[in-house]
Amino acid sequence: MIGNLNHVAIVVPDLAKATARYRDVLGAQVSQPENLPEHGVTTVFIELPNTKIELLHPFGDNSPIGRFLEKNPDGGMHHLCYEVDDIYDAKNALIAEGARVLGDGEPKIGAHGKPVLFLHPKDFSGTLIELEER
């Protein structure tokens, strides 16, 4: 069921500064910032040869990562995103095994225009997991 590691997401307190470090110091290809109001975040994607890094910064007043940044003022690793063939097959299999899907449990359209789901960190060794349909 599980496919490639699509990205590792890192919450950053200063999006421009973090983007510049990857672009100017590490020589990475970086995307333009994109606001995702439905998710309460602004994202920048760093392209690596084998995967991506998603830089996350709060967008709007009720950002789900606002509290994360309060607890971790320097930022920190936020989630891993794995690709799956079919988001509903993955969701149903995980629920059948007792895993918890966050939010209302319905896939939302993520940063790449594809359906995504988030899984409870307590069911994945303390790591928030995003699933993205391939």
Ligand code: CO
């Ligand atoms: Co993500």
